[in-house]
Amino acid sequence: MLLAIDIGNTDTTLGLFEDEELHATWHMATSIHRMADEYAAILLNLLRHQGIDTSAVKQVALCSVVPPLIATYRELFQRYFHISPLVVGAGVKTGVSIRMDNPREVGTDRIVNAAAAHHLYGGPVIITDLGTATTFDAVSKEGDYLGGAIAPGIDSAAESLFIQAAMLPRVELVRPKYAIGTNTIAAMQSGILFGYAGLIEGMVARIQKELGGKAKVVATGGWAELIAKETPIIDVVNPNLALVGLRLIYLMNKTE
Numbered sequence: 001m002l003l004a005i006d007i008g009n010t011d012t013t014l015g016l017f018e019d020e021e022l023h024a025t026w027h028m029a030t031s032i033h034r035m036a037d038e039y040a041a042i043l044l045n046l047l048r049h050q051g052i053d054t055s056a057v058k059q060v061a062l063c064s065v066v067p068p069l070i071a072t073y074r075e076l077f078q079r080y081f082h083i084s085p086l087v088v089g090a091g092v093k094t095g096v097s098i099r100m101d102n103p104r105e106v107g108t109d110r111i112v113n114a115a116a117a118h119h120l121y122g123g124p125v126i127i128t129d130l131g132t133a134t135t136f137d138a139v140s141k142e143g144d145y146l147g148g149a150i151a152p153g154i155d156s157a158a159e160s161l162f163i164q165a166a167m168l169p170r171v172e173l174v175r176p177k178y179a180i181g182t183n184t185i186a187a188m189q190s191g192i193l194f195g196y197a198g199l200i201e202g203m204v205a206r207i208q209k210e211l212g213g214k215a216k217v218v219a220t221g222g223w224a225e226l227i228a229k230e231t232p233i234i235d236v237v238n239p240n241l242a243l244v245g246l247r248l249i250y251l252m253n254k255t256e
Contacts, residue, residue, distance in 0.1 A: 001056045004246035005073065005085075006109060007064035009132040010155070011222065014043070015243035016052065022240060024050050032068050036075040044080065060085035061250035063108040063242070086250050088112060093252045095119075097144045109242055110137050111145060113220060116245030118143040121216050121236065126207055128200055128234070130154060130221035136203050138211060146211075149203055154223045158192050175226070196223075197230035204233050 002017040007030060014026045026046050047054050060083050064070050070087055077083045088094065088108040096114050100106055110129070114137055117125045123141040127148075128134065132155065137148040152160070154173065162170040171188045179194055181187025200219075208215050219227065219234045220241040228234040238244075 001052075002059040002061065002247055002250060003057050004243040004250075005060070005062035006112070006242040006246065007062060007066055007069050007073070008109065009065055011131070013240075013243065014046070015240060015246075016047075016050075016057070017243075017247050020247075022243065024052070025240065025243070030066060030069070032066060034072070036072050036079065039072060040076045040080045043076070054081065057081055057083070059083070059250060059254075061088070061246040062086070063088040063112050063246060065107050065109055086253055088246070088249055092249065094249050095143065095252055096139075097142075099140075099144050099146050106145065110135060110148070112242050112245035112249065113137060114139045114143075114145045114245075115248055116238075116241045117218050119248055120238070120241075120244065121218060124211050124213070124215035126204055126211075126215045126217045127241070128204070128217065128219050128221075128224075130196075130219060130223035130227055132156065134196065134199070136207060138207050138215070140211075149207075151199060151203075154192060154196055154227075157196075158188070161188060161192075173223075173226070175230070193226070194230060197227055200227060201231050201233045 004015045006013045012028050012030045016023045060077050062085050077085050094111050094115050096111050098106055113127050117127050118139050123139050123143055125139045127137040132153045134151040134153050138146040140146055161168050171185050175193055176186045176189040179190050181190045204217055216235050217233055218236045218238055220238055224237045228237045
């Protein structure tokens with residue numbers, strides 16, 4: 001079995017593949033303060049709760065936007081699984097040519113998403129990842145990573161309103177009944193939820209224009225399902241896009 005791990009700024013997503021089938025997925029909070037032994041305790045319990053023998057995990061692929069945790073996870077897998085994980089980064093074959101001014105600036109999570117999206121849906125394709133940040137990635141017909149855009153994430157925007165505005169409360173991010181809020185909470189929910197749907201529509205329209213035609217739009221990340229219900233611009237929601245990409249990249253490098 002292959003364990004794929006996407007370490008984000010806020011959440012870490014794990015997926016266990018048996019051949020091509022995604023057998024199980026888990027989510028846990030990302031923390032640079034946890035030691036390798038603590039992460040190991042969490043992971044071992046997750047596997048056992050799912051009825052999976054830890055010895056069945058033979059391969060590991062991970063990407064991280066939190067550099068200090070790479071060493072932590074390496075230690076975890078070497079000590080408890082006797083595996084050296086494949087860490088997506090410089091020198092790892094991804095199948096994606098990066099056309100940015102400085103390729104090293106591109107987060108590995110975005111490259112992993114690009115590899116998966118092009119493999120699953122072809123190109124050109126636009127990926128919007130609705131997580132800690134809201135990102136947009138453009139991938140050409142040939143599978144080249146062309147660049148993208150970065151906006152504050154939905155959580156970040158909502159929290160900023162609460163922190164910066166003395167009269168505004170912290171709100172639950174659920175769909176309001178109307179765009180015209182008749183109380184403060186409904187008005188904030190409208191502005192955040194419908195506002196981000198409009199942000200995505202506007203950004204996708206601009207990116208498609210620069211690409212020169214229609215591109216499939218794939219949404220991933222924790223808020224993808226909620227936002228996709230509010231706009232027809234999103235063609236596909238795939239919460240496991242990064243996990244699929246990690247598996248593909250592992251296989252590319254395994255055959256070398």
